[in-house]
Amino acid sequence: xxxxxxxxxATPRVLVEDRGDVVLLRSADELxxxxxxxxxxxxxxxxxxxxxxxxxxxxDGGWRRLTWGDARHAADAVGQAMLDRGLGADRPLMIxxxxxxxxxxxALGAHTTGVPVIPVSTAYSLASRDHAxxxxxxxxxxxxxxxADDPGPYGAALDAxxxxxxxxxxxxxxxxxxxRFDDLVRTPAGPDVERAFAAVTPQSVAKLLxxxxxxxxxxxxxxxxxxxxxxxxxxxxxxxxxxxxPPVLVDWLPWSHTFGGNHNLGQVLAFxxxxxxxxxxxxxxxxxxxxxxxxxxxxxVYYNVPAGYAQLACAxxxxxxxxxxxxxxxxFMFSAAAALEPALWDRLRAVADAASDHDVPLIAGWGATExxxxxxxxxxxxxxxxxxxxxxPGVTLKLVARDTRWEAMAKGPGITPGYFGxxxxxxxxxxxxxxxxxxxxxxxxxxxxxxxxxxxxGRLGEDxxxxxxxxxxxxxxxxxxxxxxxxxxxxxxxxxxxxxxxALAWVDxxxxxxxxxxxxxxxLDHPGLRDDLARALQALNEGQGSASxxxxxxxxxxxxxxxxxxxxxxxxxxxxAVLQRRGSALAELxxxxxxxxxxxxDRAQTSVQGHPEPARPA
Numbered sequence: 001x002x003x004x005x006x007x008x009x010a011t012p013r014v015l016v017e018d019r020g021d022v023v024l025l026r027s028a029d030e031l032x033x034x035x036x037x038x039x040x041x042x043x044x045x046x047x048x049x050x051x052x053x054x055x056x057x058x059x060d061g062g063w064r065r066l067t068w069g070d071a072r073h074a075a076d077a078v079g080q081a082m083l084d085r086g087l088g089a090d091r092p093l094m095i096x097x098x099x100x101x102x103x104x105x106x107a108l109g110a111h112t113t114g115v116p117v118i119p120v121s122t123a124y125s126l127a128s129r130d131h132a133x134x135x136x137x138x139x140x141x142x143x144x145x146x147x148a149d150d151p152g153p154y155g156a157a158l159d160a161x162x163x164x165x166x167x168x169x170x171x172x173x174x175x176x177x178x179x180r181f182d183d184l185v186r187t188p189a190g191p192d193v194e195r196a197f198a199a200v201t202p203q204s205v206a207k208l209l210x211x212x213x214x215x216x217x218x219x220x221x222x223x224x225x226x227x228x229x230x231x232x233x234x235x236x237x238x239x240x241x242x243x244x245x246p247p248v249l250v251d252w253l254p255w256s257h258t259f260g261g262n263h264n265l266g267q268v269l270a271f272x273x274x275x276x277x278x279x280x281x282x283x284x285x286x287x288x289x290x291x292x293x294x295x296x297x298x299x300x301v302y303y304n305v306p307a308g309y310a311q312l313a314c315a316x317x318x319x320x321x322x323x324x325x326x327x328x329x330x331x332f333m334f335s336a337a338a339a340l341e342p343a344l345w346d347r348l349r350a351v352a353d354a355a356s357d358h359d360v361p362l363i364a365g366w367g368a369t370e371x372x373x374x375x376x377x378x379x380x381x382x383x384x385x386x387x388x389x390x391x392x393p394g395v396t397l398k399l400v401a402r403d404t405r406w407e408a409m410a411k412g413p414g415i416t417p418g419y420f421g422x423x424x425x426x427x428x429x430x431x432x433x434x435x436x437x438x439x440x441x442x443x444x445x446x447x448x449x450x451x452x453x454x455x456x457x458g459r460l461g462e463d464x465x466x467x468x469x470x471x472x473x474x475x476x477x478x479x480x481x482x483x484x485x486x487x488x489x490x491x492x493x494x495x496x497x498x499x500x501x502x503a504l505a506w507v508d509x510x511x512x513x514x515x516x517x518x519x520x521x522x523x524l525d526h527p528g529l530r531d532d533l534a535r536a537l538q539a540l541n542e543g544q545g546s547a548s549x550x551x552x553x554x555x556x557x558x559x560x561x562x563x564x565x566x567x568x569x570x571x572x573x574x575x576x577a578v579l580q581r582r583g584s585a586l587a588e589l590x591x592x593x594x595x596x597x598x599x600x601x602d603r604a605q606t607s608v609q610g611h612p613e614p615a616r617p618a
Contacts, residue, residue, distance in 0.1 A: 009379040031394030034233035037225040045272040046072030076189035078109025091144030092116035113196040125157035151175035202226025212568035220420035231372035232270035234392035238379040247273035258373035282308035323355035372414030409435035464496035537601040
């Protein structure tokens, strides 16, 4: 592919104000004008290019398509149906099921008529046994309508949030009393839709995105139309090619999460692009379906999280034909949600250089559910490995010195006004100058040259002290362990008020089978696994002080529990909940004398932990 005349990246320009223990960073480029609401974006592109593809979804061996023009008309019809049933700013739409064309049309109908959308993580419906989280969300928000693609798998969740006067909508299957999606789409749109559309403002609530806090209890982040539209304007200014090159995505990232729903889908809406909904997850079993879609569609931009990139790297390295197809018109690869392991970053960089006939940068960014989501993005090539870029136009970052790190706070039009129904929590989340406390730490790639960008430096809330008073940077140490070990799916670093640092961890069975062979799961007492982990700990600890050493490791066989709050809505671990729940594992980890079953740097002996006991009293 020969790149077009439009530059992929804008020239990075940052203004720095150094106040000693506080540093302010902002883009030298002012934020430009942007659409006031998501409904305006839909209508703009629906009128300009009604026959262009907005969304496609796998169906009967092919792709079912939704054009921009059809989406505009369907949204008006669904919006009218919602108004007819009393939905509005105080009676939102709850969506239980995952990404689909019907999900998209329901959301667009709500955006058009000013109905807030609550896209709930499918894990709360499908992986939960007690449905406590979706019950809590429904009790807090009082949705007027609940949508699920299929009442079969979502039947128990629909039962959990059923209430008098609450309308249920399903796209397929049978459920007593439920309205069919097709009936909503056939509703004639009347003047009520235009009146409702005219009343939607940038301050109107577009979405309530529920994210798990440190306690595992969901909190509803208010996302306004102005937040989301301003964020896409900022993205367009640092990646200017999108204005003339509507992005083509093949994407699986869930719309209940800010990365998939606000950043990726929002980008398609903002720039008149198209999204091919990938129904495969980044697992060894599912990823061949993703490969087939990527090979056929050949996206122009690609977004994923580290788990997805781990699968992609293997596929690109194993199949040069797929690699050439994948990179053929790709402008860049972008990673967010968690840091890519250095070795994985290098593998992706190497295969892109080998297989593509043009530069395909690998870049990263940083943000949160509360920030629309983008705060920073790398927009130069090559960017340093792990660089999260510089502030987007309109964003001001405040870096506050905290011990040896910089706490990152942010202000700008993409910042949430707060948490729905939780004014106390909202007040705690902003400092006296109105900056949002992200809870994250950042540092400069090069302290002498801010233009080289920032690096994510972990979550401040994960840090703890050993009994010696030495601070442990748990986020950094976890990343180092996962990179060194190579066969771990995830880990939790522990040791607060203990004599040394330990870790609880889960094996990545896909990687383990690839390394040790066989079709069945690798046993946690496998000699090769134990030896490799012991050597990894030795390598990790070489030359390090107590805060950067992991002296013991316990493997867990029971997966993290979403009902117990160990897994967040994003699929990441809730460190505090894991430590509270895994009392028996912690007792073994820090027991004296050490268990002979444990992996330590100088001997390969593994503990297999099953069902946990309650956490030890403080």
